[in-house]
Amino acid sequence: MPFSDAKPQRLPFGLTPARLRHFGAVLCLAAALCARGQAGRVPSAPAGLSEAGAPAFNIYAPAALGLSAQPTDLQALPDGRLLVVAGKEIAFGDGTRWEVFRQAKGDIAAGTIQVAVDLDGRIFAGIPGRLARIEFGEDGYWRFLPVTDTPIPDLTMATVSTATGTWYWHSGSGAVLTWRPAQPVRQIGQIADLERAIRLNGQDHLSDRATGALWRVVEDHLEPVIGSRETNVSRTITCGLDLGDGRLVVGTNGHGVQRLTAAGLQPFVEHGPLATQNRVNDLCATLPGLFAAALDNLGLVFFDSQGRTVQVLDRSLDHRLARVRRIFYTPNGLVWALLNDGIARVEFPSRLSHFEPLISTGLVFAQPFRHEGRLWVLADGQAQRGIYDDTGRLLRFDVDSPPDQFLCSVSTETGALLACGPAGIFRRDSIGWTLVVPGLGNVHLAAAPDTEGRWPFFAENRVGWLRPRAGTYEVWSQPLPGLGSVYGAIGDSHGVLWAELGTGRLGRLDLAANPARAEIFTTADGLDSSWAQVAVLKGEPRFCIGGRLLRFDEAKRRFLPDPEFARQVPEAADLFGRPSYDARGRLWLTAGEQVEIGDLAATVPERSV
Numbered sequence: 376m377p378f379s380d381a382k383p384q385r386l387p388f389g390l391t392p393a394r395l396r397h398f399g400a401v402l403c404l405a406a407a408l409c410a411r412g413q414a415g416r417v418p419s420a421p422a423g424l425s426e427a428g429a430p431a432f433n434i435y436a437p438a439a440l441g442l443s444a445q446p447t448d449l450q451a452l453p454d455g456r457l458l459v460v461a462g463k464e465i466a467f468g469d470g471t472r473w474e475v476f477r478q479a480k481g482d483i484a485a486g487t488i489q490v491a492v493d494l495d496g497r498i499f500a501g502i503p504g505r506l507a508r509i510e511f512g513e514d515g516y517w518r519f520l521p522v523t524d525t526p527i528p529d530l531t532m533a534t535v536s537t538a539t540g541t542w543y544w545h546s547g548s549g550a551v552l553t554w555r556p557a558q559p560v561r562q563i564g565q566i567a568d569l570e571r572a573i574r575l576n577g578q579d580h581l582s583d584r585a586t587g588a589l590w591r592v593v594e595d596h597l598e599p600v601i602g603s604r605e606t607n608v609s610r611t612i613t614c615g616l617d618l619g620d621g622r623l624v625v626g627t628n629g630h631g632v633q634r635l636t637a638a639g640l641q642p643f644v645e646h647g648p649l650a651t652q653n654r655v656n657d658l659c660a661t662l663p664g665l666f667a668a669a670l671d672n673l674g675l676v677f678f679d680s681q682g683r684t685v686q687v688l689d690r691s692l693d694h695r696l697a698r699v700r701r702i703f704y705t706p707n708g709l710v711w712a713l714l715n716d717g718i719a720r721v722e723f724p725s726r727l728s729h730f731e732p733l734i735s736t737g738l739v740f741a742q743p744f745r746h747e748g749r750l751w752v753l754a755d756g757q758a759q760r761g762i763y764d765d766t767g768r769l770l771r772f773d774v775d776s777p778p779d780q781f782l783c784s785v786s787t788e789t790g791a792l793l794a795c796g797p798a799g800i801f802r803r804d805s806i807g808w809t810l811v812v813p814g815l816g817n818v819h820l821a822a823a824p825d826t827e828g829r830w831p832f833f834a835e836n837r838v839g840w841l842r843p844r845a846g847t848y849e850v851w852s853q854p855l856p857g858l859g860s861v862y863g864a865i866g867d868s869h870g871v872l873w874a875e876l877g878t879g880r881l882g883r884l885d886l887a888a889n890p891a892r893a894e895i896f897t898t899a900d901g902l903d904s905s906w907a908q909v910a911v912l913k914g915e916p917r918f919c920i921g922g923r924l925l926r927f928d929e930a931k932r933r934f935l936p937d938p939e940f941a942r943q944v945p946e947a948a949d950l951f952g953r954p955s956y957d958a959r960g961r962l963w964l965t966a967g968e969q970v971e972i973g974d975l976a977a978t979v980p981e982r983s984v
Contacts, residue, residue: 416958421748424767427686429732430677430725434695436717440466441475448489449713451705453496459718460490465498465509465517470709470720479516483507488533491542493556501525501532501544506554525552526562536572539579541592545569551581551597564590564597573615575623575635580612584628587611601639609652610640616658616666618680626655632668632682644682647766648673661704661723669699669712677723684768688721692732695719733771734759744785746792756781758794758803777801777808783817783861789830789843795819800841800848812841812848819864821872825886833861833874838884838893855893858882868914879904881918894932901925901934910953912940912962922949946971 420426437445440459448460452467459466463478485502490509492498498509500519504527507519525532525544532544532552544552548567554560567585574580579592586603587610601612609629616624623635624643632649633640644650654671661667661677665685668676674689674696690697698715704723705711712719730752731738737755744751750761752772759772776782780796787793792803793811800812812818816835824830829840832852836859839852861882863875874882876895879902883894898904903921910917910924918925918934924947925934941947946966947954954964964971 416955417743417750418745419958420745420750424748424763424769425684425686426750426761426769428728428730429688429692430686431722431727431729432688432692433720434693434714434717435720437461440468440473440718442466445716446713446718447487449701449703449711449718450490450492451703451711452492453494455705457711457718458490458492458498460487462487476511476515476517479512479514479518482516483519485519485531486533487531489535491535491537491555497556499535499542499556501535501546503531504528506532506544506560522556523554523560525560526550527552534569536569536581539572539574541572541579543569543572543579543581561595563592563595566590566597570611570613573612573625574617575615575625580615582612584608584611584613587628613655614658616660618666622680624658626658626668628654631655631670632658644766647682647684647764647768648676648687649678649682649684656700657702659702659704659710661710665724667702667704667710667723669702671699672697675699675702675710675712675721684766686723686725686728687768733769735772736774742785744787746787751775751785751792753782753785753794756783756796758782758785775803777810784819784863786820786822788820788822789841791843793820795834812850815839815850815852817861819861819874821864821866823866823870825870829886831866831872831884831886833858833864833872833882833884835860838882840886853893855895858895863909865909865911865916867911867916871916873909873916875907875909878906879920881907881909896934900932908953910955912954912956917954919950919953922951924950924954944971944973946973 442461442464444462444464446459446461450458452458456467456469464475466473466475483502485500487500490498490500500507500509502519504525505521506523506525507521509517510520511517527550530546532546534545536543541553542555544554549565550562551564551566551569552560552562566581566583568583570582570584572579572581580600581590581592587606587608588599588603589601589612590597591600611628612625613628614626618624624632625635627633629652631651631653632643632655634643642650648670649668653673655668656671657669659667664680666678670676676684677686678684688696695714695716699712701713702710708722710721710723712721734752734754736757740755742753750769752759757774758776760775762770762773764770777794777796780798782794782796784795794801795818797816798813799810799815800818801808802811815837818832818834820841821831829842831840836855837852838855839850842849861874861876864872866872870887872884876882879898881896881902885892896902905921908919910919916927917937924937924940926937928935947964949967951965954962956962961972
């Protein structure tokens with residue numbers, strides 16, 4: 376039936392003047408509520424969808440590393456430190472602290488771009504007509520110490536490719552040399568512009584970025600695998616990976632990631648970022664079955680052995696990510712990237728994903744939810760629908776919201792997508808949004824109905840229930856003078872709906888009571904004079920207020936400290952926000968300025984974020 380203010384006799388509400396007072400709240404405090412976080416579970420994504428946000432990352436500009444020039448090489452040393460080469464400067468660091476050494480004045484000028492690091496940590500580079508070791512003096516400067524001559528006088532081997540274990544030296548055009556300590560210098564052939572040395576099917580291959588040709592290294596010479604007349608520059612192989620089971624994938628100059636088969640290059644995937652025409656600057660393995668690709672003018676793409684995109688870190692987050700030149704993975708769960716304008720540190724798999732880049736509106740308030748298998752978000756009063764590419768990867772959120780409404784809540788539990796704003800309750804269907812319950816301002820529905828199929832709710836200065844009826848809604852409501860604004864409502868396992876009303880105030884709606892009752896609690900009932908937030912832990916209501924977690928004493932109708940929770944989780948002494956369990960049974964909470972994750976059965980958190 377249509378919305379009505381009629382009051383069924385079977386639904387009296389036990390209200391007392393004491394519980395009606397002190398309902399003033401300031402709208403701007405909604406920001407404070409949202410800053411404290413919205414706890415709740417979102418169902419997992421259906422099979423085939425990838426909804427990871429951006430991983431945690433940091434970019435270090437040359438100045439942050441203590442360098443005065445752009446880096447041209449980045450490597451991991453045997454002792455776990457990082458090495459950055461930038462012209463006449465070399466930096467060593469652990470990702471946080473860096474020590475910079477400069478070349479001594481008057482030392483050999485070489486124009487070194489890349490260096491080779493031996494298993495013992497010694498560093499080698501090319502100088503005119505020779506190969507040299509880089510020595511660090513007690514005076515704080517480094518110098519070239521010539522080790523061996525090359526067969527090309529006065530020409531500097533400025534680049535070196537070491538990924539295959541053999542060191543391939545090149546000047547940028549012409550002769551390719553092999554050498555590492557205790558071995559003779561050998562010239563194995565000529566390549567116009569050496570792209571990379573790649574290990575494929577147990578053999579070293581060299582690619583030529585000038586012609587697209589691919590050469591196999593056979594003892595002391597090069598044999599053509601793909602001749603320059605059989606290919607073009609866009610198909611130049613830039614890097615490669617062994618996915619296991621004999622499957623090889625390679626990066627190309629203009630055809631994304633390709634499979635390398637006996638019949639030649641074949642598409643790795645049909646759609647998605649790996650199938651674009653972007654140049655692939657590098658590939659690397661990360662965790663078992665997971666890989667990373669550096670795509671020019673896009674960023675980093677993480678994918679699995681089937682080519683499914685797991686996560687993307689692209690240039691929209693920082694323009695410097697558009698030019699990722701080299702990447703490698705370290706055992707501590709980090710991907711390091713050499714950029715045109717510095718270096719990047721990327722956590723993968725990242726413990727936290729960031730969705731801010733996908734949302735175009737503000738994020739003072741953000742509540743994700745799922746409808747018809749797809750992810751939505753309520754962000755600063757606007758419902759926003761997740762947009763996916765043809766591979767099922769979440770690309771962004773587009774505003775899809777009732778016009779001229781600042782929404783306070785959304786609900787999908789009734790089976791329909793309902794959005795609640797000042798004008799009432801809207802429902803979204805195939806033609807868009809329709810106002811289905813006018814006149815109720817800013818409704819907060821329970822997440823589950825009672826035994827009679829009624830969904831309790833709090834609204835501005837009203838309480839009541841809603842029941843779906845064959846495409847329409849039966850609604851009953853009753854005024855609750857002084858209730859004011861409601862900032863959230865959460866139901867417990869007893870069918871009670873709790874409302875957050877602001878500073879030192881909570882609402883309680885129990886349709887199952889006999890008679891049913893609505894109550895308002897204030898500081899007179901044991902609440903602190905601070906913002907009150909409701910959490911439901913394993914079905915039981917708990918209340919975070921003033922840094923403490925309180926429970927509700929049914930008999931005394933008062934809020935009291937929860938000593939059992941304080942005993943099991945001593946880290947929650949300065950609680951902030953709503954504790955919540957995730958799908959794995961771990962407890963998440965914010966204490967002070969730190970997020971703690973652990974098991975309530977344990978006395979210490981599992982880890983901190």
